[in-house]
Amino acid sequence: MFKCIYNGEKETKAGKTVFGETIRKMIEEDPQVVYLDADLMNSIGTSGLEKSFPNQVIEVGIQEANMAGLSGGLSAVGKKPFMHTFASFAGRRCYDQVFISIAYAKNNVRVIGSDPGITSAYNGGTHMPFEDICLYRAIPHSTVIEFTDSAMTAALLPVIKERPGLTYCRLSRKNCIAIYSEDSVFEPGVANILRDGKDAVIFACGYMVSESLKAAETLEKEGISTAVVDMFTIKPLDTAKVLEFAEKTGAVVTAENGNVVGGLGAAVAGFLSETRPTPVIRVGVKDEFGQVGTPEYLAGVYGLTPADVVAAVKKSISLKK
Amino acid sequence: MLTPLKEFATDIRIQQMEEFKARGFGHVGGSLSITDCLAALYGGIMRIDPKNPNWEDRDRLVVSKGHSGPALYAALALKGYFPLETLKTLNQNGTTLPSHCDRNLTPGVDMTTGSLGQGASTACGMALGLKLSGKDSRVYLILGDGECQEGQVWEMALFAAQHKLGNFIAFLDYNKRQLDGYVTDICDLEDPAAKFESFNWYVKRIKGDDPDKIYETILETQKNQKDRPAMIVLDTVKGGGVKQIEDTTLNHHLNMTTELADEIIKQLIKQKEG
CATH class of the missing domain: 3.40.50.920 (Rossmann fold)
Incomplete structure (x- = not known):
């Protein structure tokens, strides 16, 4: 199912590049996919998609709480929303909205939190999420995933697209150390x-x-x-x-x-x-x-x-x- | 003689009283004050099919002030979504009618609410999704005045105007009172109509105690809002339509004795009989 190619070298592509490419591919293949972002599209490789796909890409602006609620509402009318912000904000800034409007209301939403832990580097303490795993674990019936490298990001996002309920994914924007071959296949819940x-x-x-x-x-x-x-x-x-x-x-x-x-x-x-x-x-x-x-x-x-x-x-x- | 909508509103009040009577307490004040709005919405405005609550092409309603669920449940039962008898299970163990609206428990409830401010965004997300899909369904939202102290409401207000959600109509149940007292004393909304106007919404402000007037205003709004979200500010009274509750100072959540409920129900039936 997967092949470990680890040799200590970094991947050639940045996490954000692969994320942007994969989101684009899913939008092209599935008209129900809606991607929402809170003014971080330039940071995560999705910039410009809102112009190419105005009916599937929503630049919300700097309002994470509203974005979480919008995602819940979009799911309730049959859409498959992915919402992205930095992991620090995905956890702390809209926790009650994710908890109630998404998880408790049984809506199907994928929350992408980028820059996990120390990878937020120069953004410092305000942007450095050490607590997001804990917060999302505490939401009943949630799925919590951390992408290990870009090969996994590309392979798992389309799987998560069909996953019911709340799925939270930690994602590094940078070049990760390569762990998996590009043709690896992953199953949520299987280590x-x-x-x-x-x-x-x-x-x-x-x-x-x-x-x-x-x-x-x-x-x-x-x-x-x-x-x-x-x-x-x-x-x-x-x-x-x-x-x-x-x-x-x-x-x-x-x-x-x-x-x-x-x-x-x-x-x-x-x-x-x-x-x-x-x-x-x-x-x-x-x-x-x-x-x-x-x-x-x-x-x-x-x-x-x-x-x-x-x-x-x-x-x-x-x-x- | 009451008009059909006024009679429907009175029936919704009577059935709410049956709910509160059965449980002995509840969020009485804010349920009564949205009753005339619900009568207009379920009395002909909304495109719905009570036999098929999840009909894809239906209009949606989000009661963001989720504690007003008892009023919504009464309207839904009267429309035939579930038997009137079910109303007596409000807040009982294992009920399908919890104190705050839950879309997974109650047929006809379109969104789970209760954490104030959140229904604003979920309703807006539904309106956005329906628009993106090219559907002609509309989304209605009922906000509380105290609820508008939540910042999330104003995030939504910016967003809905930016995205030209002409399929979206919100109501503000401006009953001037919240749990701890008067809105003016706690954190005043001042002129909410002016506020929403300045957010580039289509805005109307009317007295909220006449379902026929509300009905007419909704039709007029649908015609004129074009590609703007609309806000209809309803000047209401907390506990509206029931004198004893209107006159109770702190009427957000009340005990309801059988005697008081029966007295109110008797009075409402008398109104119906003219």
């Missing part, structure tokens, strides 16, 4: 085993997938066999794979580009503590606000480097009974 291992497992998502693969290579040189599983669907959690690898390795690490409060690590730890108590070490932002900086600098500040993952794996192994 991808990128690397097998017997001593420990890392459940990672988004930016932290490549960092975890780097960490696993380092650990291998030290004789520690570490599995890496891409948990691109954070909700619903692929509990079968979590259980399988927890039983197999007995030492679990989670790695995410966001706050550990309510994130992927919380989901994995919560499931395991009720099912098969296993040490879980969470790599992620430890309840801090964001700030300005390069992603590399910020990864160091918040403990999101491959070295941090290596240390977490060793700690989880040390806690094995």
Whole structure:
């Protein structure tokens, strides 16, 4: 279904380029698709689409709350809305509207939040979403996805187009480190085993997938066999794979580009503590606000480097009974 | 003799009282004040089919002040969307008639509302979607005056004018009172008609206690709004049409004894009989 092509190199295309191309393709193929944006089309590669497709692309202006409500209303009359804003605003700025007008009202809307976590870099603390995964997980029956790279973005958006209910997708605008071949196929809710291992497992998502693969290579040189599983669907959690690898390795690490409060690590730890108590070490932002900086600098500040993952794996192994 | 629309409005009031009587409390004031507007809408303005509540080509209504659900439920039951008996289950465990409108529970309810301001955007999104699809269905929206303190309403007001939603008519139930007291004392709307006019909406302001006048104004608005969204400001009284409730100072949410409900119902039946 998928092919891992990871070699540490970045993709040739930026995330936003692929996103813009994919949105365009879906609009061309399906007249019910409506794309809405809150004055960030120039930032996400969809600029100009409103002129080519005035009946399917809506530049809403800077009004995220209204955009969420409009999306709910569009769904109620049979449209398939995708709404985009920065992940910081998708979470904080229109939470009640997403909660009530979309999810509670059982409308089918896809919310795209770009610039997750430290990838918002120079936009700094006001724009740095560490909490969006937690917020969207807390909405009943929601789907929460983080695109690992552009190959996944292109493959999954058309799948998500047909998904009922609320689907939230985290998307990096930049060039991601390539993980998947372009012909890979993905299924929401089914995690991808990128690397097998017997001593420990890392459940990672988004930016932290490549960092975890780097960490696993380092650990291998030290004789520690570490599995890496891409948990691109954070909700619903692929509990079968979590259980399988927890039983197999007995030492679990989670790695995410966001706050550990309510994130992927919380989901994995919560499931395991009720099912098969296993040490879980969470790599992620430890309840801090964001700030300005390069992603590399910020990864160091918040403990999101491959070295941090290596240390977490060793700690989880040390806690094995 | 009452006109057919006035009689329909009176019946909607009687059935609301049956709902509140059965539960013993409810959002009485704001339900009564939108009753004459509902009578006009369901008394001939809206293109609907109660036997097919999800008919694709129907007109839609979003009661954004979702706590006025009991008035809407009464109108829907009288139109035959569900039996009148169901009205007695308002807010009972497991009911299809919750205190705030829910499109997934009640046949004929077009949108889930209750978090104020949000129905403005969902109604606007429906109007936009129908326009984009080239459909001729219209969307109606009922806003509360206190609700217009929410910024989201004004985001929608900008957007609807920008996108020339000539299939969209909003009503403001300007009953001047909100939960904690008078709108003027809390966060005043001053002249809402002027405000919407300045947002480039087609605006009318009329007394909101006469369903025939409301009916006529809607027809006139449909004819004249062209490609502008329309706002019909209805000067209403919270608790409108029932003296005892109008005279209660804080009448947003009230206890309703069987005795009081029966007294009101008797009075309303008397009005019908002239």
